[in-house]
Amino acid sequence: MAEIWQSWENLFLYEVGGKMPPSLIAEKLERTERAITTQASRLSIRLTKTPPVRKWTQAELFLFGRFSVEEIAQATGRPIKAVRTKRNALARSGGLTMREWSNEELALLRRHKNAEVAEITGRTIEEVGDKRLQVNIERNGWDLSDPEREVA
Numbered sequence: 001m002a003e004i005w006q007s008w009e010n011l012f013l014y015e016v017g018g019k020m021p022p023s024l025i026a027e028k029l030e031r032t033e034r035a036i037t038t039q040a041s042r043l044s045i046r047l048t049k050t051p052p053v054r055k056w057t058q059a060e061l062f063l064f065g066r067f068s069v070e071e072i073a074q075a076t077g078r079p080i081k082a083v084r085t086k087r088n089a090l091a092r093s094g095g096l097t098m099r100e101w102s103n104e105e106l107a108l109l110r111r112h113k114n115a116e117v118a119e120i121t122g123r124t125i126e127e128v129g130d131k132r133l134q135v136n137i138e139r140n141g142w143d144l145s146d147p148e149r150e151v152a
Helices: 007-016 022-029 033-042 058-062 069-076 080-093 103-111 114-121 125-139
Strands: none
Touching: 007 022, 007 033, 022 033, 058 069, 069 080, 103 114, 103 125, 114 125
């Protein structure tokens, strides 16, 4: 038999219905998610399916290009997937200036594949590939004389 809803439970549902996911409301009120969605429907309360997205602060954005994805996730308390998604969005928009390559990171290019270097350094595979190409061009002198250019 269904338990009768108390007035304080309805008030709580009104207050947090659009801000808190049904699973958390169910946990707080010690009811099932189905009971929460049913009562919300009766009271014409729109429930959110996911928790609200926390906006990135300027201080958090400052970390990109200076620290690895794992370090940013730990410092901000955000999931690694969220940090990677934001990093990729910043890179696509041109709003991300990547940190300079250290000598240790450049040495990794000689010993590891792109995916391994990306994982070790916290850089994207595309960035590692671009840097490897740049280093190879400079090492072989192709930046000064293009080997495919026709000699006249």
